[in-house]
Amino acid sequence: MQTIEVSDNLYKEILAHRRGDESISKGIERTFKQDRPGKKSKALQEIDEIREGKFYTRMEVEGAPEN
Numbered sequence: 001m002q003t004i005e006v007s008d009n010l011y012k013e014i015l016a017h018r019r020g021d022e023s024i025s026k027g028i029e030r031t032f033k034q035d036r037p038g039k040k041s042k043a044l045q046e047i048d049e050i051r052e053g054k055f056y057t058r059m060e061v062e063g064a065p066e067n
Contacts, residue, residue: 001025 006014018027040048056064 014024014027017031018024019030022030
């Protein structure tokens with residue numbers, strides 16, 4: 001394991017994002033693993049579309065070809 005230097009403000013922010021008694025290194029790993037782009041399942045893609053406001057009208061759904 002290597003050592004790095006960070007500012008006091010960044011150190012406090014890292015501590016604030018830990019979960020329970022989680023070590024600092026595990027908290028940092030968890031944060032970076034969440035940000036990794038990866039292939040999402042179709043269900044997660046649909047949920048993201050709903051959150052972004054991509055809705056379809058009834059006519060669009062009825063006229064869509066079946067897969």
